[in-house]
Amino acid sequence: MSKKSIIIEPDPILRKKSESLEKVDSNVRKLMDDMLETMYEAPGIGLAAVQVGILKRLIVIDISKEEQKRDPIFLANPTFTYKSKDTSVYEEGCLSLPGHFAEIERPAECHVKFINYNGEQEEIKAKGLLATCIQHEVDHLNGVLFIDYLSKLKKDMIIKKLKKHKKEMNKIIL
Ligand code: GNR
Ligand code: NI
Secondary structure, three states: OOOOOOOOOOOHHHHOOOEOOOOOOHHHHHHHHHHHHHHHHOOOOEEEHHHHOOOEOEEEEOOOOOHHHOOOEEEEEEEEEEEOOOEEEEEEEOOOOOOOEEEEEEEOEEEEEEEOOOOOEEEEEEEHHHHHHHHHHHHHHOOOOHHHHOOHHHHHHHHHHHHHHHHHHHHHHO
16 A cells, blocks of 8 residues: 555645546555555545545545544545435534634535445435535535635634645645
8 A cells, every 4th residue: 555645725636626536446546555554554534535636526534533543534536315405513624624624514414326346326315424424524525624614704714724834834844
């Protein structure tokens, strides 16, 4: 497995729509493994392929709390078959928006159909943090970030801070 670097906002790649996979073969499984390693290292509870620069509709998630009890889920070509009318609010973070967090309201429950690690069709019924995380990741596949749900003022402030942070990072490297 090899760790990949995570793309930070602002970057036009993060705004592109990812493309469906034809099938889950050994190349896709290798990418899933690399994404999982990258996510655990970060650390995060979810990662979309676009965050490592690959515009494919591929997500990895692991919301388990303890490192000893890892429970990863791999989703290729996820589609929602149900989103509840009732909503819940979670404090969200994003590995592409380091250091920024905001309370975001989303459907409390969702059902998602996808192709799993073994190339089989599967459907999950999710609620709580898992439901929020799946929706956060599917947003990435459509070029959407959680800051898009905030007021323009808050969103612009976060992007400005990230731009400044990027400039300073470049100074250190160059
Ligand atoms: O690590 C992450 N935590 C998180 C917390 C609340 C809601 C969504 C997330 S996903 C995020 C990792 C990430 O950026 N995935 O795209
Ligand atoms: Ni994210």
